[in-house]
Amino acid sequence: EDKVVQSPLSLVVHEGDTVTLNCSYEVTNFRSLLWYKQEKKAPTFLFMLTSSGIEKKSGRLSSILDKKELFSILNITATQTGDSAIYLCAVIPSYQGAQKLVFGQGTRLTINP
Amino acid sequence: GAGVSQSPRYKVAKRGQDVALRCDPISGHVSLFWYQQALGQGPEFLTYFQNEAQLDKSGLPSDRFFAERPEGSVSTLKIQRTQQEDSAVYLCASSLARGSQPQHFGDGTRLSIL
Numbered sequence: 001e002d003k004v005v006q007s008p009l010s011l012v013v014h015e016g017d018t019v020t021l022n023c024s025y026e027v028t029n030f031r032s033l034l035w036y037k038q039e040k041k042a043p044t045f046l047f048m049l050t051s052s053g054i055e056k057k058s059g060r061l062s063s064i065l066d067k068k069e070l071f072s073i074l075n076i077t078a079t080q081t082g083d084s085a086i087y088l089c090a091v092i093p094s095y096q097g098a099q100k101l102v103f104g105q106g107t108r109l110t111i112n113p
Numbered sequence: 114g115a116g117v118s119q120s121p122r123y124k125v126a127k128r129g130q131d132v133a134l135r136c137d138p139i140s141g142h143v144s145l146f147w148y149q150q151a152l153g154q155g156p157e158f159l160t161y162f163q164n165e166a167q168l169d170k171s172g173l174p175s176d177r178f179f180a181e182r183p184e185g186s187v188s189t190l191k192i193q194r195t196q197q198e199d200s201a202v203y204l205c206a207s208s209l210a211r212g213s214q215p216q217h218f219g220d221g222t223r224l225s226i227l
Contacts, residue, residue, distance in 0.1 A: 004155075034216075041220040042117070042204070042219055042220045042221065043156070043204070043218045044218070045215045048215050088155055088156075090155070099144060099146070099163075099168070099169065100146065100158035100161060100169065100172070101148075101158065101206075103156050104155050105154055105155050106154075106155050
């Protein structure tokens with residue numbers, strides 16, 4: 001059964017700190033891994049990773065994938081209170097016909113001023 | 114439209130009633146997905162459409178759940194004879210094409226069954 005595990009489940013830090021969120025997975029014939037940020041409404045897309053070792057970066061956020069060790073990390077530097085959210089990791093398997101996202105439980109990140 | 118639109122935003126129903134949830138995907142998006150998100154959990158896949166064809170319904174929890182997308186655009190998720198365990202946020206997502214494009218989500222419908 002396809003499985004995604006995120007850690008930690010909850011994290012509280014002070015504004016300005018750097019955080020690293022972890023995502024490990026077991027999936028049949030991996031295709032890609034995605035990170036989403038979920039505040040009170042829709043999950044919003046952050047990154048899509050398909051190749052190992054290539055860092056994707058957007059402002060203070062960056063992510064990298066290790067397909068050998070089956071994990072990804074999401075880094076946020078110089079955190080701000082607006083970064084407070086649930087961060088979701090999901091994978092897409094590549095067996096025939098599979099299009100669905102398999103999500104982890106999420107990491108609840110709280111940034112205190 | 115600019116984003117995925119879902120309605121209603123909130124729905125309260127009594128146990129046993131039928132409900133219908135609507136999703137209007139981003140214009141031109143071929144693929145449409147429904148997910149169920151319980152409190153404190155990640156979304157769980159329900160079903161997937163490519164245009165009007167329902168290609169995967171493996172995540173629908175019972176035969177009380179039914180989804181359709183008759184013209185390949187707007188989709189409706191129907192739940193018959195609702196039960197308390199159906200209470201959750203129902204998220205709709207759409208994407209341009211198969212697999213290689215990220216899914217973009219709507220704000221969801223929060224369903225509460227009393």
